[in-house]
Amino acid sequence: MVIFIKYSYEEAMKEYTNKWNLLFDDLPDDIKEYIYDNFLDRKCLMFLNKENYKKYHHQLINYIPAHHYMYYVKDITENNMGFVFTHLLDEMFKTWMKMKNISYNQKVYKNFISLIVNEFCKYNDNDTIVQIINNKFNSLNKNMRCFI
Numbered sequence: 329m330v331i332f333i334k335y336s337y338e339e340a341m342k343e344y345t346n347k348w349n350l351l352f353d354d355l356p357d358d359i360k361e362y363i364y365d366n367f368l369d370r371k372c373l374m375f376l377n378k379e380n381y382k383k384y385h386h387q388l389i390n391y392i393p394a395h396h397y398m399y400y401v402k403d404i405t406e407n408n409m410g411f412v413f414t415h416l417l418d419e420m421f422k423t424w425m426k427m428k429n430i431s432y433n434q435k436v437y438k439n440f441i442s443l444i445v446n447e448f449c450k451y452n453d454n455d456t457i458v459q460i461i462n463n464k465f466n467s468l469n470k471n472m473r474c475f476i
Contacts, residue, residue, distance in 0.1 A: 370384050370387055374388065382415070385416075401444065404457075405444060405449055405452065408454055408457070410456045410460060413457055413460055418464075424439060426439070441461060445458055
């Protein structure tokens with residue numbers, strides 16, 4: 329007996345998601361809010377839209393093992409996730425600046441931000457993330473810059 333599969337798993341999930349979104353969009357706002365508050369985990373909510381990401385992104389760090397954190401940041405820069413990186417930079421700037429002598433690919437970087445600019449962004453030609461970092465440095469007052 330031969331079974332023919334019409335869709336791949338990815339195609340089936342995409343079709344299911346599209347149908348769900350169409351149905352969900354038609355629901356009244358109070359019902360959507362009830363579903364958000366009572367049935368969806370905060371981990372899921374943060375990835376639905378920018379507004380939810382702003383509310384819940386601080387919880388994401390709890391789900392990333394410490395030994396994967398560098399790869400998490402690398403993935404954000406490689407995929408040019410400027411919105412996500414901006415929020416992460418605002419939260420972690422001081423911490424990243426205090427992380428000294430970071431070893432990566434047989435090189436030692438002054439701090440974690442130097443690693444991001446000179447390693448992650450350089451090899452991906454990612455000017456967006458570099459511009460976000462430059463804007464952050466430019467926004468610091470002169471007294472703060474001297475400590476960097």
